[in-house]
Amino acid sequence: MSSHAMPHIGQVPDSSPGIETPAATILLIEDEPVTRTSMAARLTRLGYRVLEAENGRAGLEVARRERPDLLIVDWMMPEMDGLTFCEAIRCDPQLKSSQILLMTAHDTPAQIAEGLVRGADDFLSKSASKQEIMARVLAGLRTSRLVRKLETTGEELKSSMLLLEKKQVETEADLQTAAAFVQSLLPSQGSPVHGITLAWEYQPSLTLGGDLFDVMTIDADHLGLYILDASGHGVAAALRSASLMTFLRAENMLQLLGSYDPEKVLFEANRRFPLSADGDYFTLWVGQLHLPTGSLSYASAGHPGALISSAEHPSRWLTHASFPLGFDPSARFTRDRVSLKPADRLFLLSDGIYEVPSPSGELWGRDRFQEAIDAGKQTSLSATIASCFAAARGWQQAQHFPDDAAVVGIELTDCREGTFNG
Amino acid sequence: MDKTAVLDLSEALDRADGDQDFFVTLATLFLQESPKDAAAARAALERQDCAGLAAAAHKLKGSVMEMCAPRLFECTKRLEELGQQGNFAEASPVCADVETRLAEVHAALRDVIAGGFPS
Amino acid sequence: MQIKERIVPQGIILDVVGDLTYAHRAVFKAAVEKAKQAGCRHLIVNLEQVRFVDSAGLGLLVLVSQNFKLQQAQISMLKPQSYVREIMSLANIPKMIPIYEREEDALMARAA
Numbered sequence: 240m241s242s243h244a245m246p247h248i249g250q251v252p253d254s255s256p257g258i259e260t261p262a263a264t265i266l267l268i269e270d271e272p273v274t275r276t277s278m279a280a281r282l283t284r285l286g287y288r289v290l291e292a293e294n295g296r297a298g299l300e301v302a303r304r305e306r307p308d309l310l311i312v313d314w315m316m317p318e319m320d321g322l323t324f325c326e327a328i329r330c331d332p333q334l335k336s337s338q339i340l341l342m343t344a345h346d347t348p349a350q351i352a353e354g355l356v357r358g359a360d361d362f363l364s365k366s367a368s369k370q371e372i373m374a375r376v377l378a379g380l381r382t383s384r385l386v387r388k389l390e391t392t393g394e395e396l397k398s399s400m401l402l403l404e405k406k407q408v409e410t411e412a413d414l415q416t417a418a419a420f421v422q423s424l425l426p427s428q429g430s431p432v433h434g435i436t437l438a439w440e441y442q443p444s445l446t447l448g449g450d451l452f453d454v455m456t457i458d459a460d461h462l463g464l465y466i467l468d469a470s471g472h473g474v475a476a477a478l479r480s481a482s483l484m485t486f487l488r489a490e491n492m493l494q495l496l497g498s499y500d501p502e503k504v505l506f507e508a509n510r511r512f513p514l515s516a517d518g519d520y521f522t523l524w525v526g527q528l529h530l531p532t533g534s535l536s537y538a539s540a541g542h543p544g545a546l547i548s549s550a551e552h553p554s555r556w557l558t559h560a561s562f563p564l565g566f567d568p569s570a571r572f573t574r575d576r577v578s579l580k581p582a583d584r585l586f587l588l589s590d591g592i593y594e595v596p597s598p599s600g601e602l603w604g605r606d607r608f609q610e611a612i613d614a615g616k617q618t619s620l621s622a623t624i625a626s627c628f629a630a631a632r633g634w635q636q637a638q639h640f641p642d643d644a645a646v647v648g649i650e651l652t653d654c655r656e657g658t659f660n661g
Numbered sequence: 662m663d664k665t666a667v668l669d670l671s672e673a674l675d676r677a678d679g680d681q682d683f684f685v686t687l688a689t690l691f692l693q694e695s696p697k698d699a700a701a702a703r704a705a706l707e708r709q710d711c712a713g714l715a716a717a718a719h720k721l722k723g724s725v726m727e728m729c730a731p732r733l734f735e736c737t738k739r740l741e742e743l744g745q746q747g748n749f750a751e752a753s754p755v756c757a758d759v760e761t762r763l764a765e766v767h768a769a770l771r772d773v774i775a776g777g778f779p780s
Numbered sequence: 781m782q783i784k785e786r787i788v789p790q791g792i793i794l795d796v797v798g799d800l801t802y803a804h805r806a807v808f809k810a811a812v813e814k815a816k817q818a819g820c821r822h823l824i825v826n827l828e829q830v831r832f833v834d835s836a837g838l839g840l841l842v843l844v845s846q847n848f849k850l851q852q853a854q855i856s857m858l859k860p861q862s863y864v865r866e867i868m869s870l871a872n873i874p875k876m877i878p879i880y881e882r883e884e885d886a887l888m889a890r891a892a
Contacts, residue, residue, distance in 0.1 A: 273691050273724035277676070280687075284678055315719050344722070365726060369678070470835030471802060514846065518805075518839030522871070541871045560872040566842050567876065602863070 263380050264288045266307035268298035268324065269342065270316045274365065278311070278342075285373055295319025299327055302334055309379045311340045311363060314350070325358030336390060338383040340375055414446040414474070421447060421477060424484060426454045428621075432462065434530060438621035439647040440628055442591075442640050449476030450589040450643035455489040455499075462528040463489055463499035466544060466587040466647060470519050483512060483521055501525040501538035505564075505572035509540060514565035521564040524587060533579040533651055538572040540564045543605075544588040546612060547577060554612050556605070584620060585649045586612060591642030592627065595635040603634040620648045666731050667762070668769040670778070673729035681778055688770045691724055698724070699763055702740065706749060706756050714752065715744030721759070728770070733762040783811040790887045791822030793858070797829040800837035808837075812844050821853045824886050828859040833867055845877050856886045 265287045269275035279289045290305055292298035294316055302310060310328070314321040321341050328334050341359035343350060344366075351362060360382065363375045422441075431437055431454055441448070449469035457463045467483055469476040485491070486508065489499065496503045504525045514520050522542035528535045537545065541563030548554040557577065562570045579585065593608040611630045615623030624646045632638055677684040698721035705713030718741035725734045736758045743752040781798030792815045800808060815823050825841070827833075833841075841857075848855050856878045860868060868874065880886040 271720050271723040272694050273687060273727045276690055277687055277727045280680075280683055281678070315716070317716060344719070344726075365723065468835075470839050514839065514842060518836065518843040520835075520839050520842070543870045558870070560869050560875075562872045562876070563838075566871070 262286055262288045263309065263383075264290060264305060264307040265309045265311060265376065266290045266292065266298065266301055266305065268292045268295065268310065268312040268316070268321075270294055270313065274313070278365075281369065281372060282311075282376070285369075285376070287376070295321075295324040295327065298324060299331070299334075302328065302337065303331070306334075307337075308383045309338050309340065309376065311342055311376075313342045314344070314354075321359075322354065322357040325354070329358040336386050338379045338386070340379050411446075417474070417477070418443070418446045421451070421481060424481070425452065432456060432530065434652050435462065435528075436620050436650040436652055437648070438619075438624055438650075439645065440621075440624050442628070442644045444591065444640055444643050445473050447474055447477035448643040448645075449473075449480045450591060450645045451480045451484055452587055452645060452647050453484065453487070454647070454649065457489050457493070457499045457527065460530050461499060462530060462649075463492070463526070464528065464585075464587065464647075464649065465504075465523060465525045466542060466589065466645065467521050467523045468542060468544075468589055468643075469521055472642070476519075479519065479521070483508070483523070486511060487525075499525075499527045500574070501527055501536055502572055502574040505538050505540050509564050509570055509572070510568065512564050513568060520566065523564055526585070526587075528579070528585075528649075533581075533583070534576060535579055535585065536574050536576045538574045540570075540572055541566070544590060546586040546588065546609065547579070548584040548586065548612050548616065549580065550582045550616065554609050556609075579651045581651050583651050584612075584623075586624075587645075587647040587649075589643055589645040591640055591644035592631055592646055594642060595631050595640060595644075597634055598636055603631055607634070620650045624648050667733070667765050668773075669729040669731060670773065673727075674778070676727065676729060685774055687727060688774060691728055692767060692770060695721060695724055695763060695767075699760055702744075702759070703756060705744070706752055709749055711744050711747040711749070713744075714749075715741050718744050718759075721763075725766070728766060730762075730766045730769075733759070733766050736762060781807055783807060785811065785814070787818075788887065791824060792818065792820045793824045793826055793883070795826045795829070799832040799834075800827070800830050800840070801832065801834040802836035805836055805840055808840055816851075822889075823848065823853070823855040824858055824880075824883075825855065826858040826883075827861065827864055830864055831861060833864050838867065838871060838873070841873070841877065854889075856880060856889060858883060858886050 265282055267275060267279050267282065267289055269278065270293055275291055279291055282289045290301055290307060292301050296319060298312065312321045312324050325339055325341065328337055328339060338360050339358065340361050340363045341354045342363050342365055354362060361375055361379060363372060425441065426437065426439070428438060437454055439452070449472060450467070452466040453464070455463045465487055467480060469480040487504070492499050492504055495507060505523065508523060512521055522540060524537065524539045524542040524545050526535055526537035526545070537557060539545070539558065539561050541561050543556065543558040545557040546554050547557055557575065561572060593603050593605050595603045608627065611627045612623060615626050618626070627646055628644070631644070674681065674684055677687065698717050702714055702717035702721065705717055718737055722734065722737040722741055725737050736755055740752060740755045740759055743755060781796065781800065781804035784795040786793040786795065794811050794815070798804065812823065845855050858880050860879060868879070878889060
């Protein structure tokens with residue numbers, strides 16, 4: 240690298256003292272000393288910080304070290320000519336977006352074409368006037384600034400993305416943990432007590448679901464059951480559901496009421512869980528099964544998802560219109576009763592299983608759900624439930640349910656006291 | 662620029678943005694470097710190295726342009742072309758021309774360096 | 781979902797087009813708020829062009845109903861489609877919010 244007699248002017252002229260606008264750095268690569276000295280001086284006079292190199296190889300080293308804002312390189316040089324230098328820059332991952340002005344003795348269209356193809360951004364004639372040099376250099380620097388800004392933004396975006404992805408993974412892991420916890424609250428499969436078969440299938444629409452249920456032993460003679468549906472989806476609904484589930488625990492009700500009388504349970508729940516300020520609420524169906532007799536008493540707060548299926552009769556819904564929890568603080572929930580006989584089945588289900596749309600938008604519906612239940616009478620309880628889910632998936636022609644889908648089946652295998660049906 | 666002139670001083674000074682001291686520095690550098698380029702051209706010609714001839718002539722042409730010496734520029738340019746064409750027959754007399762005119766430019770520059778710029 | 785407002789001597793009719801769901805709750809809330817600000821005594825929600833109401837939509841309607849009752853105003857619903865009507869019935873809504881098949885009937889109704 241040669242130096243020349245002119246002192247470098249570090250700052251852009253006319254800059255106020257104390258306010259430092261860093262001058263742009265230009266790397267000049269030219270083997271001929273007189274030309275190089277002259278051009279370097281010209282650029283310095285224009286206020287730029289000029290670095291010099293005698294040949295392409297030295298130029299690459301300086302470029303890597305200094306990362307100049309603009310490179311001006313002579314077309315014809317020994318060992319590595321200007322075009323080869325451009326190619327080398329474009330191959331270098333750290334330098335490839337640099338702005339390069341190719342210095343030519345005369346520009347022919349053929350030269351320009353070749354220059355552009357091999358990596359030059361613009362051309363500067365050695366005989367150019369001061370104005371033209373300034374114009375080309377300014378243009379080159381402008382582009383250089385723009386490219387750098389883009390690169391920085393690109394880098395920032397990339398690291399933001401990485402951060403977001405990391406957080407997403409963490410959130411997803413948290414959700415999985417929460418989902419596992421909620422899942423652990425659900426009843427275990429199999430038989431809770433002698434004489435009862437229990438089977439269920441549950442597909443929350445997202446990682447966490449808001450439709451929950453339980454089957455609990457109240458005492459030696461009684462089984463308590465419920466299914467609840469929190470309005471909305473996702474984490475918020477799931478949290479609210481978990482809160483209601485805690486309230487509905489057998490131990491809690493026994494302490495509060497002394498029994499799991501459905502009418503009283505709903506009355507208490509209605510007082511305890513009003514409509515939220517955002518309009519969130521629960522629907523809830525509660526039942527109590529007297530094991531010795533098979534007598535099921537039940538009541539519902541707006542939850543229409545209870546179906547009885549028996550061997551001889553077609554299935555029927557245990558539903559009548561009622562307010563969801565929180566709609567009417569003074570509501571009373573009438574208790575009904577039905578007698579279950581051996582082989583009778585009770586299904587508790589969320590609307591997510593039958594409100595699935597076909598590709599054309601038609602809902603599967605409660606009637607078709609009923610048909611699926613009736614079709615499964617000869618098969619096992621779990622097989623019947625599985626076939627319902629399969630039929631629903633077939634209807635919507637998709638595996639994933641848009642809303643939480645739950646079906647709980649309880650089958651009376653025998654009654655403990657005496658025999659029924661003779 | 663007058664193509665027949667040995668040295669267009671006002672143009673050359675303008676190229677240096679009027680900085681006389683800087684022009685002197687540049688001229689001194691030229692006096693130092695140009696004989697090497699001319700010798701390299703002559704040597705390339707003698708061993709019939711057209712690439713070498715063109716390169717040396719090109720290099721000289723560049724520095725000559727900075728000095729604004731039009732007559733010398735023209736024949737240096739011609740020498741470069743002949744070198745690119747591999748036309749050694751014609752290149753020989755042109756190379757001689759270059760050497761002669763280079764000596765003229767040297768003399769003119771030394772005058773300016775010693776005697777200063779005409780006012 | 782879009783809501784057009786019709787001001788009549790007896791109150792304000794909101795013609796709702798689209799789905800009354802969680803995603804569109806802001807639009808519905810804004811329309812109701814606007815009616816309230818205008819001092820509406822009877823808000824009639826025309827559901828003729830509503831295909832679907834989800835639990836959030838239902839909850840909103842109930843909230844509005846409770847809210848209006850507190851202010852001695854009333855809300856009614858007009859011409860729900862069969863599926864929407866079924867959802868409303870299961871949640872016992874007709875006991876809380878009157879449902880009408882004809883606009884004239886809705887307009888003639890007085891607050892209880």
